[in-house]
Amino acid sequence: MLFSKTAPGENLIVRGARVLDPVEKIDAVLDVRVDGGTIAEIGARLDPNAHRVVEAEGLTLAPAFVDPHVHLRTPGREDEETIASGTRAAAAGGYCAILAMPNTDPVVDSAAVLGSLVETAQAEAEVPVGFLAAISKGLDGAELTEMAELADAGAAGFSDDGMPVTAPGLMRMALQYGAVTDRPLALHCEEPTLSRSGQMHEGSVSAELGLAGYPSVAESLMVERDLSLAAYEGRPVHLLHLSARESVDAVRRARATGVRATAEVTPHHLCLTDEAVRSLDSNVKMNPPLRSTDDRTALVEGLRDGTIQAVATDHAPHARHEKEVPFEAAPFGVTGLETAFGALYTHLVESGLIPLELLLERMSAGPAEAYGLPAPRIAAGETANLVLLDTRGGWRVDENVFRSRSANSWLLGERLTGKVRMTVAAGRTVFEG
């Protein structure tokens, strides 16, 4: 389900880092030795055994991150991102696996398109990448894709992300028929007659700016619908990029009654509110939109209590000239792969909203489990998927730092604490900085 360049695993020893694995419940200063890409030994003062030594005193070594929601813009908009550039960006962000959404041109709705992506990934992906396939052909919400064949061809899941599955009847069919695969359905919840031409969260800021409102109920109503259908069909669902308090509450209630629902949240929804839109900067325009302080608080609470188990960047690269327009004319979406950890460390951990261990779990094991992928773990015998973090180092987000082909980041010019120093993905060092 994950595809990348194949290369022999490395021999290395990371020495003296604070090893922090919330799943394995490790938090100690230790050495970690990797033999041929597999974690061989964890302990104090290990023999380097002629391995490359990475001196990591003062740094934190954690299971590498998993991003369940990325737009690689391939095929169709390779000027904005390619599999090569997107996975290089992922490596720089500390990720050992990413999942790409199928809203490309053409849409990933046939085994032929999916097959070509798999081939490309095997030739040029720095970091293992999985591809979701569409739920409906052409994302037009009318006909189901050949889900069984797509699953056999390696689809990591199914999603019409970017669009809701508007018709409840088709959503139900997708849940029923989807049972022929073991892959999750990932749902973009938006009631289009409520979001309409909405440009930002509906509230006092939209009232003042005159931007058409995209009310939170446009999301939560669809979340409620999909949870009802999932409950009725007894099928699991994964809910993409939650933004509203009511959505978080609905997921929490549904899970309490046994619905198998997982959910994700983006760094920008965890860090910003609709107040940011007063700048009319097109890099704070995204779907779903930034919402109120109360919504943001609910998202942080949801992340903390596990209602939301995954941080997802919704990395959405856009060409410079398409974002360099008045706010109202700009496309939705911001990049996030290379800034997610720094942004969340700065805005959530440093400010005391969540502990570092929790953030690490929600960026790694949480998203992996939501998609049935093995969680990266720091344990002997596991493939080395490691991220080395500097939680003291500050850095300025600048256009020139990005490996992504696009730079439409909401963090441009901002100073962040928390920097990825090294990423090991599938036993191979894919980033050092």
Added chain:
Amino acid sequence: MAELRVMRDALLPPQQPPAERRHLLSVADLSKEDIERLLGTARSFARSLEREMKKLPTLRGRLVVNVFYESSTRTSSSFELAAKRLSADTMSIKASGSAVDKGESLKDTALTLGAYDPDVIVMRHPQIGAAHFVAGVTGVHVVNAGDGKHQHPTQALLDLYTLQDEFGRLEGLHVAIVGDVLHSRVARSLVQALDLVGARTTLVGPPTLLPRGVEAMGCETSTDIRAIGAADVVYVLRMQRERMLEGANYVPSLREYAERWGVTPERLRAGQKVMHPGPMNRGVEIDPRVADASDALIEGQVRAGLVTRMAVLYDLLTSGPVGVKAAQLTEVA
């Protein structure tokens, strides 16, 4: 005394503009002092226009470019005349018939015009954020002459000027703004301006056309047309049919709107003043008898438009207090 000083200065060529480019993008960027200064300057220009020789040499050699991506009569003509009365050169660009028709981006249009080294770009554009965007990509003073449903700050200034002319004060006035607030940049700008000068505002209209959360701007709302009774002034908004999405159902029909919220003589108190930013839909939001009555300040608004826009151009190009501050402009990547 202050006004006399402005008059004398107004006859001199402006000093070099300050290094920090100032713009008029939103009423939200103005302070009460900015408004008082601008209205004072406008009043002194009004007096100069009473003379036989109406042209002042103040902005001789300056270039004011009017860029209108949306149709406009009042705003474009008054900006053009304001610039001419101050002896500035003017150039007017309309979207149709220009490179915009060939798909040129706003950035390239702005850079092209910027290459002529104008002093001010006055811009109207259907998209929110257009004036902010142009201010960010050119080194020119930008005046927002309307950006979508967002802002129309010179309209708010001319409305304050008209009110002050009529009542001799602004503080404590009660203004009822009636109609399609949701789609109105005029209403948004005016609510902020009235709040700044200490006036009271009540927004009146159908529930679907009063934006959720608008009270945070410092106003009250009512869906009952009788709420206009308590106001000193009834400000009637245009029912913007062209902004209504197809089948959006904000109001079931214009007929029902006119019946419920139309401003008629029967709904007004004797002596209550009426304003309208134009163009009017007679018989929809405003009864023709109201539009033509002596209590209507509508023509006064048009006259005020000229002098307030002269004041805005003058203010931006002289080194007066940096009050009209640049909005937070984050570089777009």
